[in-house]
Amino acid sequence: MSFPIVLTFLALILVFFLVPGLFISRRLRVSFSLTNIVRFIKIATSKYDDEEERNEKGSTMGEKVKRERHKMPKHVAVILDGNRHWAEKRGLGTSDGHEAGAKRLIENAKDCFAMGTNTISLFAFSTENWERPEDEVNCLMALFETNFKSEMPYFQREKIKISVIGNRSKISESLLSLIGEVEEATKSYEGKHIIIAIDYSGRFDILQACKSLAKKAKDGLIEVEDINEKAMEKELMTKCSEFPNPDLLIRTSGEQRISNFFLWQSAYSELYFPNVLWPDFGEAEYLEALTWYQQRQRRFGRRV
């Protein structure tokens, strides 16, 4: 009788020492911290729930609701707000704020994928941002070019598909060419997807979808009667994603609006507006967002 008890104790000790140990040995480039341990715990429990889902047959509603609470968002959209304010608080230049934001972007993408998210959408540059000072706009465009080049090996190593959405008419030839290369090089990857919105506007997205449908109707590819919401959704720029509608939409810096991002797609997205600037939004903040997301009921306008 004491043998199972001893084994259980040994197992618990092994888990609480082995888990961090495994973490250190497998992820030597990631600092050892409580938040990383918790992240690992979440990966493990979500995988445990996935296995349960695959094996379940005819479960009761109560069990299904319980599993629902552990669901991770498949598509997370982020409005990257606060770079300029972050730099001002530190007495730095705007470009420093944007560079810090770019660095945070890659780090947070890693966290998202580690947590089981499939698609991450980043509102990197809105149509309205063209009205900003020329220096700042040039700095942002240069940052995009630099980061596409420097992170390409990472995208290929981790098999992350990259898609860039937005109105490309004002983007420079060099950046367009780079975007084309990155998209081409990563188009066959599945399971991890980063969508970067550059010169994107939610209204423009709806309009270009209408235009696309009109062209198809004119060319006889679809009947006018078949133009409906589903047809519209297939023409929006998020058609590149397996999960076009974000489950969770995060806007940093405490502002509580979506500023023309994913107007159509975000109808039932959970909105999370943390009061932290984007360069400061790290893994702990993301973990809090996920915990918060899991605590909400999600009903798509219907009674459960």
Add this chain to the structure above:
Amino acid sequence: MDLYDPMMHVSSWIRQVGNLGLDLLWRFIHIVVSLWHIVFGIFEAIESYAISLGFDERYNSIDIKKLRCLAVAVDIADARDVANVIELLQWLTTIGVKQVGLYDSQGLLKKSKDLVLATVPGSFLLEENGKKDFSPDEKRIAIEFISSSDNKEAVMKAANILLQRYLKSSPPENNKGENFFTESHLSEALRVVGENGHVPDLLLVYGPIRSHLGFPAWRLRYTEIVHMGSLKYMRYGSLLKAIHKFTGVRQNYGT
């Protein structure tokens, strides 16, 4: 071979115990976050009552002129209880709000339109009276009733209008559509199909889900969105606080 089965059992047991431990730890984190939210909710409730009783002078005079158009999105469960909606509208009238868009995805409030307009003093249907101006002292409130048919369905109808115009244009094969599919064209087409498109400055969301519940997407570009919790537990102080906070917001509209 003799040792294989017991070893398999042991490793399976260790795996199960390990998974159980991880699961318990994750649930513990959930409990901590829930407790934090409960404590935060208690503080919010106390603050709200203090505001309602006028203890906080900041909320005694709100610059309501900044709030030209308010929208309220109500979860369908809350929308079934029209009495709460009516009370909310009465509060908004007291605060001085002049225009409200009332939304629920299934149009339950649209069906209760007559009851609402009869019960809320000074209320009238926005589309009937249009832009009639009233003096600031008059406690009048224009109400627009909105549902999901004013969202994607309306955009599709408007898109069809633009499509028909495009297909009838001559010659359509040379026309790439730039002259037919602009924001102003779609806004105009939306008006034709009855989607008046009053753009709210502030959207208050009542319900358990912190989303805009499918509120007409075309209108939401720069709208402040504030989640107020369930309508069953609405508080006058929280409403005042949300409106007051909005009046302090400075938008740069991306520039």
